[in-house]
Amino acid sequence: MASWRQKPALVASCILGLSTAFVWSRYYKSAAFERPFHFSILTFLFCGLALPAYAKYIIHTDSRYVPLSDGSPSTKTFLADIIKSPLRLRSLSPSFALLLFCVVARTVLYWRTIRTIHCSWDGLQAFLPFFLAVYDFLDLRPLHLPRNGHDAQGHPGASSALTRYAVVALLWGLAATDTLLLSERTTGAICPASPHIERFIPLAQLVTLALDAVVVSHVAKLRQGGDGQFRTWGFLGTLFLTSAAVLTFLGVWSSFDRANFRWNLLLSWFAVGDLVVNSLAVTVGIVSGVHLLGYVHPTSVSVLLTTSSIFVYIQWRIMDGTMIKVWSNWWGLITGVGLFLGAGILLHLGRAATFQLPSSSGDNIISRNRYGLFALVAFLLVLCQTLFMSPGGFRPTPAPIIADLRRESDAWIAGAGKSKTLEAAVSEYKRRYGIPPPPNFDKWYEFATSVNSPIIDTFDQIHVDLLPYWGTLPSVLRQRTTHLLEHPSLSMGGILIEDGKIDISPHIHGTHRWMMDVTKDMVEPFARWLPDMQLAFNLDDECRVSVPLDRMNAYTEEGLKARARLATKQSLLSFGGAQNPPWAKDYLGADESIWKEQSPWFVGRSKRQIFYEWILPTCPADSPVNKYRWWNRKAECLDCSAPHMTNGFVSNWTLSGDLCHQPDLAYLHGVLLSPSAMAPSRTLFPVFSQSRLYNFADILYPSPWNFGEKVEIENNKTIPWDQKLNSVYWRGASSDGFAVHGSWQTFLRARFVHMASRAKLSVRAKSLFNLIPSRRDLSISSLRSALTPSTSSSSSSSSYPLSEPSQASQSVALAEDRLAINVSFVGNFNRCDERDCAAEHITFYGSPAAEPPPSLDFQEHWHHRHLVDLDGAAFSGRFLPFLKSGSLPYRAALFRTWWEERVHAWRHFVPLDVRLGDLWGAVDYLGGPGLAEADEIAQAGRDWALRSLRKEDMQVYMFRLLLEWGRLVDDRREDLGFAVGGKEA
The missing domain is CATH 3.40.50 (Rossmann fold)
Structure with missing residues (x-):
């Protein structure tokens, strides 16, 4: 069997195909594509080092090349050869300037396309063979294939053959794009109406392909020129290093903007890992591609690249379920895959016929028919898979979900109000929550039954909200409440309860005063049964408290311990004891200078994405948001919604709000992408909010609006x-x-x-x-x-x-x-x-x-x-x-x-x-x-x-919430509770 060195093109083509498939398989879920500048800079840096290093290896192992020096060069000499020799011989050449411009310009266009991916067209990379054919047609210089010594463009009729090939390549591109368009399942992201720049993203994609065609064609001519092979590899290494330097300068320049500075420099280890892995994979592909360009025509390389990427792209959509949901009729199936398959076969067979070169030996250039066979097998596989997996027009309905959840709802409602006496309500409270109810629970029960509340027993929301606060000392909760109220810049409103009377704190913006007036009206009917306390209410729309998961788990663990100690108490106390230190009141008489004071515990995050900074830390390490990034805001992520959906409809409403399994929502909701007024904290401050995101820890209370x-x-x-x-x-x-x-x-x-x-x-x-x-x-x-x-x-x-x-x-x-x-x-x-x-x-x-x-x-x-x-x-x-x-x-x-x-x-x-x-x-x-x-x-x-x-x-909900909170902020909270039969002191 011949060694791989005797078939270098075959090995290089396999490596190129595998690296392309690997990168495209990670296309949707890799953080590298979310950061195109970082991705490009790192890739070019790796290529700049890898290409000359690979050339040194080839020169010393391949007898076709004459070594530039004897023995293996030292690292210092090697680096000097990379930098000095190519720069001295090539850096000022027009070819270098042209390639540098193309590489940098295509990176900038690629960055712009990623930023507005919802205006892009999928599959346009399939037009690369067409662009190369057009470029070959316009380029009058002969192309020499070193192993054959034959000028492809000098062959009689090559021009007309190239024209026919370009037509077939154009059909291939149209078929591929149309097929992917048929299989598209989008989020509804909007490409704004003309004349906005986003409308020109498809044109930017085509220009990017044209630049790629220029680079590939020029690299092929350098590789197939037959002279100075190491200088060619070194030249390309210098090109990539220079490109990395230019892009780094542009990135540093953009970092003067504060938001860009954070995005450019504050990378998570997850993002760094994705960038390194993908950059190495692309580097391997580029090195193998450069090697392959020394043996075959660049259009063949482009065919290999496009078929690999499109094939993996379609495979991904089949596995993800997108095509199953979209191709629900045979017409779409036949016109899409059939046209795609037919155009692909025609393209490769046409390419093989057009550029078939004579050879005097059996060890000649790789036959183009092998690429045609590759395309045939690949897309037959796609066709068979799609035929097998297509649902054939089946459209599920929510009827089964409706029936199941109706039974669950009826059971919940029946259980939520089953207690008909105070004794039964106390017993049910202890059974559900493991502790005695708070003092004055009998007053709450009397109030709830007097207004015919259908819910007596089930207030799980309150206990979920308050459990982490059981893990914080009462004195700390009181101090943090005071901090919230003595900083008007935090946009908090205060309700002060003392001796059963209610006051509203000062320092509230006039436009928000009505919220506290309504909240006061809500609480007044039962205020006499509440202990002395101060409450801080969030006056902004957005929620405020996002505690990292490790800290939240620690709070919860301590909270469970505190509740367990309360559960063991035989004699329970009522409200009324003094607190140490007592509730602070100094801020009530503060002058207007208090408005200028800023809290160090809250940070402004308005008009910038908060998902990665404020949602990810609240999620488990093995959750999807911490395992991959779904940066493509155009494509729907079916895996992301699968945990809370059945047959395409929401079946678990509670879980649908959990962001930990939905990384794609980073770009699909205004508050996560660009909130109007966001000032969150990572510290567990007792903030009462009208609503909150699932991953925040604000305490929910009935809205004054309602x-x-x-x-x-x-x-x-x-x-x-x-x-x-x-x-x-x-x-x-x-x-x-x-x-x-x-x-x-x-x-x-x-x-x-x-x-x-x-x-x-x-x-x-x-x-x-x-x-x-x-x-x-x-x-x-x-x-x-x-x-x-x-x-x-x-x-x-x-x-x-x-x-x-x-x-x-x-x-x-x-x-x-x-x-x-x-x-x-x-x-x-x-x-x-x-x-x-x-x-x-x-x-x-x-x-x-x-x-x-x-x-x-x-x-x-x-x-x-x-x-x-x-x-x-x-x-x-x-x-x-x-x-x-x-x-x-x-x-x-x-x-x-x-x-x-x-x-x-x-x-x-x-x-x-x-x-x-x-x-x-x-x-x-x-x-x-x-x-x-x-x-x-x-x-x-x-x-x-x-x-x-x-x-x-x-009011029933608010009354019970404030009784629970009154116990939480009391220094004796592990002794406070209500017991039937006079055991409450």
Whole structure:
């Protein structure tokens, strides 16, 4: 058997194919692609060192080359040869300048493409053979293949053959791109309307390919020139080292911006590991590619690269389940894979015929037919896999999930209020939580039963929230509360309870004062039963406390120990003892200088991504967010949502809020990507917030927005289900983050409105097709009125006429009960910088001069059956009115509130994944074949909300929460409790 040195091209091609496959298999989940500058710099640095080193090895082991020196050079001599010789001979040549420009320019374009990946086209790398063919056609210099001594371009008819090959290569690129487009399953990320630069990303991709073609062609000519082989390798090494230096300079220059400085320098060990592994893999590929270019035509190398990458890309999508969900019909399967396969075979067979070179021996250049065979086998495998794995049109429904969760909900509700006496409630409390209830529990029970609270026993949310605080000393909790209230810059409002009386702390912004006024009204009916305490309420939308997991586990462990000691006490005390030190009051009389003081414990993180800094540390080391990065904001990560979804629908609402298994959400939610006002702390401060992300530790309390009835159904007048329009309705503002540097393009609300505008076009077409034969009484003018947006909005706006629904629009919605879509932003965009405000306006309203749709009366919601609720800067305050309206609420949210445990998915509302991939599946079912189930969920949600989400129920929750908190901040907390029968002292 011949040694590998006798078949260097075959070995190099295998290594190149394997390294390409390895890199592309890590494409979606590697942090290296998230940092293209770091990735490129490290890769070029490795290549700059590896290429001359490889050349030294080849020169001393391959008899075809004449050594430049005797023996193995020392390291010092070796480095000197890398730097001095190529620089002296080549650095000033036009070729070096051209290649340097191409390498640096393609890196910058690649960086720009990654930053706006949602505007890119998948599979464009398949056009590389075409670009090389075009470049070869334009380049008049002959190409010498050293092992054959034959000029390919000098062959008779080579020009016409090259033209035919270019046509086939073009078809290959089109087929590959079209196939990947068919298999695309996106998050709905928005590419803004022209004339914004993001629209030119596909052009940037093509320019990148053109630059790649120039580099590959020039490297091939250097390798196949036949003279100074070591100088060629050294020249290429210097090229890559110089490119790394230029990119490093650009990176340092960009680091003068504070956000870029943190991103450029503060790399996690995980990111460093990914960068090193991927850079080494690419370096191996580049070295093998450079070696291979000395034996074969560059178009063959490009074919190997593209087939390997596209093949692995499709394999990934099949394994991930994307193609299974998208290619649900045979037409898409045949046109996609069939066209792709056919074009690939034609490309390789055409290439083999066009560039077949004569040879005088059997040990000639590798036959191009082998590459054709490679493509044939690879894509036949793709075809067979797809045929086998395609579901053939199966579309699951949420019906099984609805049935299962309905039973769970009924069981929860029955168990939550089973205690009918104080004695039973105390006993159930001890059984559930392992400790006696707090002092004055009998007063709470009396209050809860007096307002007919349906929930007496199940308050797990309170105990989950407070458990870590049991691991902190009461005196420390009191000191931290004081710190929050004596720094107005933290945007905290205080409630002070002393001797059963309530006061509001000073130093509150006037725009937020109403929140504390409403909270005071909420607490006053039971304040006389509460111990003396001070409470700090978060006045901002965003949550504030993010404690790393190791510290949180330590707090929880200590908290369990403290509760265990309390559980052993036979004699229990009541409230009333003095605290040491007592609650501080000095800040109450402080002057205005207090506004200038900044807390060292909280840091400003507004308008920048918080996911990696504030979410990752709260997750286990083996969780997905700490194992890989899903940086591609365009492609949906099915693995990320799999833990909380079944058959494409949310089946575990609680788990859907846990960010630890969802690394892709780093770029798909405004508060994670660019919060408007974020000032978090890693210390366990006792902050009471209206809502919080799953991974934060704020203490939840009933929202003043809901208790103050800021949004309610006027006079409790609801519209019967059968009189509501069968339409999806949403109006709102883009308030879920601050739009800067294009961040709004993946915000939750923006993606929803954009998806709705696209879906509405499909609904209109279906409505028109089905209504014309069956509704002959509709005039053409009335039909046009129903199916056309109002003149105040552009064609890109996703709203029906903004006035009261006309008779024609009601006919469209109710004829055959067909679903309609009525979704739009309203008003001007204001949480954004100037450029992004303009981009949002053009994208959603059509032109810079278009008048934005005005806000409508909130009562318009009740005319529609399907109401969508989405996170804003925090939780959405409209959800509770939605529940009470008799319409069907759909909820896509990461923020969690005090009532999460008592309102149940698929029983009282429809849960949506924040990627919104399940939105239209749920709407299609519940607006069509599942309309009866939709009615049942809507009525169950309304009935339960009117029983368990009243203002009185908010007070019941708040009363119990503050009793528990009053015990926590008492120095004698391990002796405090309530016992039936007079054992409480």
